[in-house]
Amino acid sequence: MTFSIVACDPRTGSWGVGVASKYLAAGSMVPAAQADVGALATQAYTNASFRPLGLSALRNGRSADETLDSLLSGDSGRAARQIGIVDGRGGSALWTGSDCSPYAGGTRGDGYAVLGNLLTGQEVIAAMADTWTGGDPERPLAHRLREVLQAGETAGGDRRGRQSAAILVARRGSDYILGSDIEIDLRVDDHDFPLTELGRLLDLRYEAPP
Template sequence: MTFSIVARSAGPDPETASWGVAVASKFLAVGSAVPAAVAQVGAIATQAHANVAYKGLALAHLDEGATAEVALQRLLEEDEGRDHRQVGIVDVEGNAASHTGSACLDWAGSVTGDGYAIQGNILTGEEVVSAMEAAFLASDPEAPLAQRLLAALEAGDRAGGDSRGRQSAAVLVVREGAGYGGMDDIEVDLRVDDHATPVEELQRLLGLNDLYLTASTEEEKVPMTPELREELEGIARAAGHRDLEGWVGAENYEMRVAEDLSWVDRRILAIARGEEAAQ
């Protein structure tokens, strides 16, 4: 009842590697059941007649040093319902493993490669996972993992996706220190629980996530000169805020403006000046 991709994206520095899952289904709130991931540990998708206990168990096995294949074997050997399960796992090094139980409903199957596992069941056909793999491999390996996962999910959706239709989609990506304020590892955690075009809606939400919940890069930071500070203070007060700091907090721009107001993100500056919409 689901198609998903589990993947690792290393980037130029292994310390900044990301792990993630993207999933779509004709199932309410698929993001509540299928994905799980921990930075510097790995990621898993559990689906078909999903055993949600797999999430914690798999991550525990991976955290103890098991490879994706070993973690998968341990899950299956302890589960009498293994023939009804579908699972994809990627470990800390990017090794991938996938399982499709013999009792999963057609079409069901998977494909794995270096750093990714793609799987689906009750699909329109094998072309769904093939399209997802092609899109993932064609994506820029240095692009944010969430974008690459969504490219694969969109390709699977266009290829037919879930044979029963569309309802929900989700993307979860983790990276060390990537969370709000740098306090956890959640880089992206978005869900569309019930929607006519959930994958398309998920892409829209990812754009908002980038604006509000992603820290500015050094290239995006504009130094706050006295002149710029005066300009932004005027814009903030004209909009009804007490001052610039109040505007930042009220508009949820904490990840895009320095706490000490020493810099402002160039995109936030464009929004303030009315040169770009905030979506």
């Protein structure tokens, strides 16, 4: 019921997730990230426990593939799950269960994974991946994540429509929130044009830091 990107920018020590969906408050359920550790998105019939369990496995040195295997091995509902992971070394892993609502699929590469379900078609995934791989690596990760989401929506997005969107970025050395590595945690929970609103909030965040 969602499309998302999980990616990292080792240049700035940033790991993050961008997500959009025709579902209320997708940002409260899908993304997890920790700088130099990794990031993940859990969606479709979301298993929220994958977020803390996945980050814990990544902190303990497991690769993206090993983390994915550990999450799925104990989950009897894995056929209905969709997961994307990028580890602290930029390795990526992807899972789309056979029971995910079509169109469901994804692609991955060095430092990123793109995934979605209940999409208008494979062209959504292709547009997102092309936007990531063809993007400006000097741009802040949060802006690049939003650009990827916008490309997915323009290509068709969630076949039910729009409702929510979010960006979560953790960066090495971030002092935005005391005691945390979270640099960006912006959510649009219910909006007619959530990606437009998310872009407005993102601009405000960069223009007016605390």
